[in-house]
Amino acid sequence: MVALYRYIVYFLWAGIITSCSSNLAAAQTQPCLMEVNAGEIVVGTATIAITGATIIDGNGGKPVDSGCVLIQGNKIAAVGKVGEVSVPTDAVIVNATGLTLLPGFIDAHFHLDNQHGLPALFLRHGVTAVRDPGAWMEAYDGERQPGSSVPRLFLSGPHLDMPPPAYPHDAYLVRDSIEVVHAVNRQIDEGASSVKVYFRMPPHLIRVACNTAHQRGVPVTAHLEITEAKEAIEAGLDGIEHITSFGLTLTPRRDAEKYRQAVWLDNNFRKDGRYRIWKDIHAVDPNTDSLSSYLVKKGTYVCPTLGPFEYRLENGHADTVKLMGFHTMKAVTAKFSQNGVRMVLGSHSMIPYAALGWAYQREMELWVESGIDPSDVIVAATMQNARYFKVDDRLGSIEVGKLADLVLIEGNPLQNISATRNIKRVMLNGAWINSNTR
Template sequence: MSIRLRVLRVCLAATLAGLSACASTPVQWASPEGQPKLPPPREINAVARPDAAHCAAIVGATLIDGRGGPPVRDAVVVVRGDRIVAAGARGATDVPAGAEVVRGAGLWVLPGLIDAHFHLEGDDGLPGVILQRGVTSLREPGNWIEAYDAARKLGPTPRLFLAGPLLDGPYPAYPENAMLVRDAAEARWAVDQLVERGASAIKVYFRLPLGLVEEIAKAAHARGVIAVAHLETVDAAAAVRAGLDGIEHITSLGTALVPPREAERYRQSVIADNDARVPGRYEIFRGISLAAPRTRALLGLLVARGTFLTPTLAIFERRAGDAGATETEVRGFENMMKLTLAARRAGVRVVVGSHGKAPGAERGWAYQHEMELLVESGLSPMEVLVAGTLENARYFRVDDRLGSVEPGKLADLVLVEGDPLADIRAMRRVKRVMLNGRWVGPAQAE
């Protein structure tokens, strides 16, 4: 019996018994039954390494290690080469003789931030900018891998976990960034092609029918990568049962949250016209009910399956007073925020993704803006910081080496001024960033 099936049965039994402990039980991704354990995915860029003998110690900062525990005041983090070798309170952590000492008084040290949903959109300099602002790893879920060639030549970039182009059906929403898939054989072939070229995830787009979503998920898992999706015309619950590991965008849940007739009307409008989803998603979300049985059932399924959810609230943000914002858009966005909180409170594995650019954020600050919207939605700052570090590393399947400040992990670190647990906006005050044990310089003003 698969791990997921066992966990699902346990969670269903717990639900029937009126228990809630299962909501926080993480589901570990595993190789398909009967196949050897597959190695975790790798970034496609070679990240520069420091001298293996070089030692640096950050002394006196407050440590948030990414695991969700209380911060450690007056901490010491020791890095040798590209690895963290020690992290803890100053009184219990030695500073090696000859180490480069970085004075951390007044600063907070955290794991490097991980962006689960970034789009380059032709801005080759943007990866370098967000690296200076603390994002040390990103995933682009829907662009040709070679689209990053120019960005990689401009200087240091975050670790690049790329999915390759979207797998979509005929009349794709974004033809230049898509591979067309018309049947199961093409689906398996496309997955093999992308993984051979370095894809660490496979992105399903909304014009593919449910049967092909299932074929792609199976093929991705057989190659040791995850399958994620932007859903508009496929019911989210059905897609999760078909094997998806992650859902991109809170709006992907929409058709599973409204009566079938309304969902079908929206689905047909999008199949007829890609652009119908822009106003349609706000109409859908204006009418959702957080108390409805279908909402509770969907969130329970996401919890039971360990499915990750990347809300990307920032790209849907519509506020009263915004130019051109309608009352439907404002109310729809409010419900998107409420659903994000409800998902997290139910135990859904919510992570942070910026979309690269967002209407309410200046260039290079979309990730921090997304964190702020998640806190405004009701998540605690600590929940958001864990979502953007260790939980995202789990989503990428690289938590054995990234996502937290622990001995043995790679030294991706960010130093910020101020307490992000008191005010998440402190994450904008980046003072220094370390990537793979090397300082990449102070934050640059744009």
């Protein structure tokens, strides 16, 4: 019954979007790229002027000091300096002098993992949109209660995998191309705005998944372990999740095949085995440069998710293989970024070294620790993710016509990325959410 209701809401909403004749960019997004809760999010009705803040717009340009952003309803109506933007007399003025205003953060790799309330907590920490690349739509029913403030939920449905699955509860198993076509179409019909393929899928079936999804305008992303990344990208992938997915490509062929066979026989071999192959990979190496050039040429998005792989020396004890392996993962991530690969930020939501709800900020910090410029981190977190989701016509930056998803923080994240933890206020769709952030 709930599913039927969702279905009806979804198509009503889709109808609104496609039939909307507004000249604003927000009318352009295809219905199949919508967040599943689009029709449930509170729509702002007020005229609000946020004045005095430093604006970091998400496009990577120079920040605007003493900025003014005017919000009318749920959209950004004007952006400029205080004094340049004409503020209507009925506007609610929010004095944000001394604060920094950014586009809402977008999380390309969020897992709910039965953690009720986690999406709402992420929203309070500035994450206004998440993509879950592998969960049944129903898993989110408990988060979508009327009136609950949750981010825009971009779901993919269960990831497509082959037996034996690594995560049976989050997987949909396919055996041949007919089953792949059927599964992809059905998930898009149910509201999936992306498709995720898991590591047992061979390239010829990834190709079928990509062709089917692309016919509907939907992007496909992958977690790889036993398929080489370039072969998978040739099959049509739009994005790759996890820096570790490039392990086979960056490892000498004989060692790569050893790892591949071990994971093939035992899914769990990858958990420690990945550090063993990564400790011998070099970031400053012609192999890494040629892979970067390839990724740039193909326009592939890379979501490294460093957080789940982080390993630290604790109480003087350390597994040096893991320390070295993680160090190389960071170095290759930075190298990709320097070489111009389309980097996007995903938190993996629950990770070893972040308190519950702060994985997104930890991922940002890990990028900066790796050597990536904070300005590039913010672009990856906002506008580049919007492009990855194919919703950059309405989300991802502070620009006129975009939806008003905004975060006000204290401090300058370009000097100290951890300032993104100092959340002052979060706006979703033109409406402030509960400002109790801790």
